[in-house]
Amino acid sequence: MNTKDAHKVIENLQTRPYICSENTIELDNGYVIAKKEYFQELQEARERQIPKKPNKRQVGTNILMSKIYYCPICDKKLYDCAIKKGKLDYVSPGSKKSKFCEDCGQAIDWSETV
Numbered sequence: 001m002n003t004k005d006a007h008k009v010i011e012n013l014q015t016r017p018y019i020c021s022e023n024t025i026e027l028d029n030g031y032v033i034a035k036k037e038y039f040q041e042l043q044e045a046r047e048r049q050i051p052k053k054p055n056k057r058q059v060g061t062n063i064l065m066s067k068i069y070y071c072p073i074c075d076k077k078l079y080d081c082a083i084k085k086g087k088l089d090y091v092s093p094g095s096k097k098s099k100f101c102e103d104c105g106q107a108i109d110w111s112e113t114v
């Protein structure tokens with residue numbers, strides 16, 4: 001927002017009706033004034049929508065390997081499976097590749113996983 005825009009907002013607040021909620025004031029020129037904490041909350045929520053690769057921990061050998069994937073943000077266990085000779089052999093019950101972490105809402109990018 002430049003100085004001209006800021007003047008417009010102030011002018012707008014003084015002369016025109018506006019919609020006010022607990023966290024935001026919506027002006028009729030399209031601007032929204034938000035509480036700083038609320039704005040940061042929105043920003044964080046938006047960042048969580050950008051898919052991130054899960055963290056991976058693996059144990060075992062090339063013949064039999066166990067892979068466990070965790071949320072990159074809150075470290076919740078998301079998915080675990082066993083790979084036998086390079087092929088998917090076993091998926092733990094209840095374990096699935098969810099698009100979003102159930103705990104923190106982070107979007108997960110599963111593109112490079114087995």
Ligand SMILES: [Zn+2]
Binds near residue numbers: 072073074076102
């Ligand atoms: Zn999470």
